[in-house]
Amino acid sequence: MQGTIIKGIAGFYYVRVEKEVFECKARGKFRKEGLVPLIGDEVCIEVDEDNQDNHYAYKQGQIVDILPRQNKLIRPPVANVDQGLIVFAVTYPEIHLDLLDRFLIMVELEGIKPYIILNKIDGTKPETYEWIVEGYKKSGYDVLCVSAKQNIGLDEIRQVLKDKISFFAGPSGVGKSTLLNAIEPHLKLQTGDVSEKIKRGKHTTRHVELLPFSEGGYVLDTPGFTSLQFEEIPENDLKFYFPEFKRYEGQCKFSGCSHIHEPKCAVKEALERDELFKPRYENYVTYYNQLKETRKW
Ligand SMILES: Nc1nc2c(ncn2[C@@H]2O[C@H](COP(=O)(O)OP(=O)(O)OP(=O)(O)O)[C@@H](O)[C@H]2O)c(=O)[nH]1
Numbered sequence: 001m002q003g004t005i006i007k008g009i010a011g012f013y014y015v016r017v018e019k020e021v022f023e024c025k026a027r028g029k030f031r032k033e034g035l036v037p038l039i040g041d042e043v044c045i046e047v048d049e050d051n052q053d054n055h056y057a058y059k060q061g062q063i064v065d066i067l068p069r070q071n072k073l074i075r076p077p078v079a080n081v082d083q084g085l086i087v088f089a090v091t092y093p094e095i096h097l098d099l100l101d102r103f104l105i106m107v108e109l110e111g112i113k114p115y116i117i118l119n120k121i122d123g124t125k126p127e128t129y130e131w132i133v134e135g136y137k138k139s140g141y142d143v144l145c146v147s148a149k150q151n152i153g154l155d156e157i158r159q160v161l162k163d164k165i166s167f168f169a170g171p172s173g174v175g176k177s178t179l180l181n182a183i184e185p186h187l188k189l190q191t192g193d194v195s196e197k198i199k200r201g202k203h204t205t206r207h208v209e210l211l212p213f214s215e216g217g218y219v220l221d222t223p224g225f226t227s228l229q230f231e232e233i234p235e236n237d238l239k240f241y242f243p244e245f246k247r248y249e250g251q252c253k254f255s256g257c258s259h260i261h262e263p264k265c266a267v268k269e270a271l272e273r274d275e276l277f278k279p280r281y282e283n284y285v286t287y288y289n290q291l292k293e294t295r296k297w
C-alpha cells in the first residue's frame, strides 16, 4: 500500500493511506542506506497481519520503500511540500512589505510555490490595500484577499490547498489559526486528538504533523519559517529569488548585472516603465547592500 507519512514519534512513523493511519517502523535497510523517512514522504508499507490486536490505537506496519522526494524543507523537516501560504493582515497588525518580501525570499529559497494571503479585509476599505495587491500581482505572485471572520475568499483558499501539501506562515496575529479553523473546522479537532495521544506517551517534544484536509491534501500544523535570515545567499544570487526579474534575463548590457548600478540595465528600465513594483525593488537593493556588507566581515 502507498501512503503519506503525517507524523513521526520515537521511531514510529504514522502513515496515512486513504483515510486510515498505520503505525509503522522503518525497515532496517533504510538505516543502512543512511535514509531517514521524513514527514511528507510518500511510502510503501506492508501491514503486519499477525499484529492487529485492538489494544493498539493503530494498525501496525512497516515502511518498505520511500518514493523519490520532490523536495525537502530543513526547518521544519518535511518532504514534498508544494506551497507556502504567506499570510498578512490588511489592518492590524499593519503590513510591513519588508517583512512580506523576506517571507517570500524564504519560500523562493526552498523552491516552493508561494501564495500571498491578505486577511482581515472585513471593515477595511479596498483603497488602503489594493496597491499592495496590484504590486505583488505585477511581480507575478498570486494574491488572495480574504476574511477568516466573515468567510470571504475561503473557497479560493480551499481550492489552493486541495491535494497539495501546504504550510501557512506569517507574522503573529495576522489570523493564521483563525483562517485554518475557518477553512477546515475539523483540523482543530484532530490536533486536539493528537496532543491527547502525545500526552499519554512520554514524549513531550513538539512534533511536526501534517493535518489532513477533508478535500484531499495536507496542511503543516506549525507555521513555516521562524527565522527570516538569508545571509547565506551571496549578494549576486539574490536576484534569482525575485522571480519578476526573470522576464528581463539576458537583456541587461552586462552579463551578471546586479540590476543596481550598471548602465543599460533592463530591470531598471522596466522599473522606469512601471512594470515592476517599486517598494519591492527597493527592498531588493537594501538586502543586496546588507548581504554585501555582511560578507565583508
Ligand atoms: N477583523 C478580523 N479579525 C480577524 C480575522 N482573522 C483573525 N482575526 C483576529 O486576529 C487575531 C489573531 O488571530 P490568530 O488566528 O490568533 O492569529 P495567528 O496568525 O494564528 O497568530 P499567532 O498564533 O500569534 O501566530 C484574533 O483576535 C482573531 O480573532 C479576520 O478575518 N478579520
Ligand SMILES: [Zn+2]
Pocket: 252, 257, 258, 259, 260, 262, 264, 265, 266, 267, 268
Ligand atoms: Zn540589470
